[in-house]
Amino acid sequence: MSIEKSAEIAARFDRLPPSRTVWKMVILLSLGGVFEFYDLFFTGYVAPGMVHSGLFTPESLGFFSALGPLKVAGFGTFVFSTFAGLWVGALAFGQVADRFGRRMIFTWSLIWYIVCTAIMAFQTSGQALNIWRFIAGIGIGIELVTIDTYISELIPSGERGRAYAVNQFITFSVVPVVAFLAFILKDTHPIGLDYWRVVILIGSVGAVAVWFLRRSIPESPRWLARNGRVEEAERIVSDIERRVVAETGTALPPLGAISLEKAGRGSLGEVLRAPYLRRTVILSIFNMAQVIGFYGFAAWVPTLLIARGVHITQSLAYAFVIAIANPFGPLLGVWFADKFERKTQIVGGLLIMAVVIALFAQATQPWVLIVLGVFFTLASNVMSYAYHGYQAELYPTRIRARAVGFVYSWSRIAAAFAGLAIGILLHRYGVPGVAVFIGASMLVGIVMILLGPVTRGLSLEVISH
Numbered sequence: 001m002s003i004e005k006s007a008e009i010a011a012r013f014d015r016l017p018p019s020r021t022v023w024k025m026v027i028l029l030s031l032g033g034v035f036e037f038y039d040l041f042f043t044g045y046v047a048p049g050m051v052h053s054g055l056f057t058p059e060s061l062g063f064f065s066a067l068g069p070l071k072v073a074g075f076g077t078f079v080f081s082t083f084a085g086l087w088v089g090a091l092a093f094g095q096v097a098d099r100f101g102r103r104m105i106f107t108w109s110l111i112w113y114i115v116c117t118a119i120m121a122f123q124t125s126g127q128a129l130n131i132w133r134f135i136a137g138i139g140i141g142i143e144l145v146t147i148d149t150y151i152s153e154l155i156p157s158g159e160r161g162r163a164y165a166v167n168q169f170i171t172f173s174v175v176p177v178v179a180f181l182a183f184i185l186k187d188t189h190p191i192g193l194d195y196w197r198v199v200i201l202i203g204s205v206g207a208v209a210v211w212f213l214r215r216s217i218p219e220s221p222r223w224l225a226r227n228g229r230v231e232e233a234e235r236i237v238s239d240i241e242r243r244v245v246a247e248t249g250t251a252l253p254p255l256g257a258i259s260l261e262k263a264g265r266g267s268l269g270e271v272l273r274a275p276y277l278r279r280t281v282i283l284s285i286f287n288m289a290q291v292i293g294f295y296g297f298a299a300w301v302p303t304l305l306i307a308r309g310v311h312i313t314q315s316l317a318y319a320f321v322i323a324i325a326n327p328f329g330p331l332l333g334v335w336f337a338d339k340f341e342r343k344t345q346i347v348g349g350l351l352i353m354a355v356v357i358a359l360f361a362q363a364t365q366p367w368v369l370i371v372l373g374v375f376f377t378l379a380s381n382v383m384s385y386a387y388h389g390y391q392a393e394l395y396p397t398r399i400r401a402r403a404v405g406f407v408y409s410w411s412r413i414a415a416a417f418a419g420l421a422i423g424i425l426l427h428r429y430g431v432p433g434v435a436v437f438i439g440a441s442m443l444v445g446i447v448m449i450l451l452g453p454v455t456r457g458l459s460l461e462v463i464s465h
Contacts (some may be wrong), residue, residue: 006225030170035207037072037171045182049196055126062127076423079132085137094145103219112139119202141439152392153220164389169330179323193400206446266398289445320374329381342390349383355440361435396464
């Protein structure tokens with residue numbers, strides 16, 4: 001009964017026309033992700049302040065100083081701790097949203113982030129800072145997986161591309177805020193604290209407001225029906241339909257084709273065998289490749305600018321200008337996200353990133369570096385919203401969160417080691433060495449995506465077959 005009802009609910013969602021009700025859910029979920037992105041992107045902007053505070057000396061780093069021979073026993077250890085935590089959160093705990101529900105995990109992972117990040121802001125040694133960074137990263141990893149899963153299940157098939165574009169437009173809008181705060185607060189001591197501690201605390205405090213907003217987001221009816229809570233699922237979807245009809249003033253169209261998913265609760269093992277094994281391998285390799293360019297550039301951009309001869313203060317100013325471009329990639333995508341195949345958008349973004357980073361490695365004039373940085377950022381964020389939607393579409397409801405968590409986790413662990421690798425390459429070969437590393441990774445990502453299935457305009461249930 002729950003399988004049939006889940007399929008019927010899916011068909012009812014897919015027939016919904018554009019409405020305030022549907023987009024309100026997208027916006028509220030996106031606000032939940034704003035502070036996760038704030039947290040991810042403040043890394044590069046607070047690094048100079050952390051170094052200046054003496055947190056990355058061998059004595060302060062404790063056991064992290066063992067990375068000293070790699071020449072990255074400073075900022076690199078912080079990047080490593082960030083993505084190691086994200087990896088554990090996505091891989092080990094991503095599946096909890098399949099077991100306990102999207103809404104519950106969305107809420108509690110946000111609380112996790114608030115508490116752990118606030119504690120991290122007051123640490124006085126590099127070792128303690130990195131440990132709490134790792135713990136906070138676990139909560140962020142769970143949250144990002146849950147949001148991707150959540151959006152795919154609440155949005156009609158014809159609007160999923162735009163939904164992810166709007167989601168990332170909202171979340172990436174916080175990146176210029178981080179860059180601006182780091183720039184204007186640098187070398188100051190607001191409320192008696194180092195500026196970088198205040199930048200971190202702002203994210204934690206702001207997330208409290210989002211915790212209250214999350215009460216307006218319903219549980220995924222798809223998940224409820226799949227888990228035998230049919231009456232709750234029916235009540236939620238009926239309420240959404242009623243509000244959509246009231247807003248649009250027209251009756252809903254008849255149901256389209258109903259496609260049944262396989263019965264059962266699902267398991268991680270199902271992600272690793274046919275018919276999903278091929279998709280899992282493709283997406284896992286792709287995630288390892290794309291993150292090298294995406295976060296490799298975003299987290300290291302102030303440092304890369306310094307390596308190109310830009311003064312440290314100017315580098316933060318230039319990084320702020322580049323950061324302003326972050327939300328505009330997804331904003332542009334709102335107009336074409338559902339007009340072109342998801343694969344085309346991902347491949348196009350990766351190709352532009354590979355070309356631009358090669359030019360960035362050769363440029364010396366500040367205005368050229370800024371322009372290239374903006375182009376790289378726009379392309380990477382088009383690629384980002386497209387692949388976040390794409391990977392959530394490729395698996396059925398019963399295993400969606402654990403599957404997304406598994407494939408996404410490889411980007412987290414790759415980013416952890418990529419941070420170390422970029423530190424080594426920058427030390428030995430300069431920005432050109434980093435550019436070769438990023439460009440080659442983008443080409444690997446392109447090959448993987450070309451091997452994947454098409455998804456545009458198809459229901460989740462059809463894609464999962």
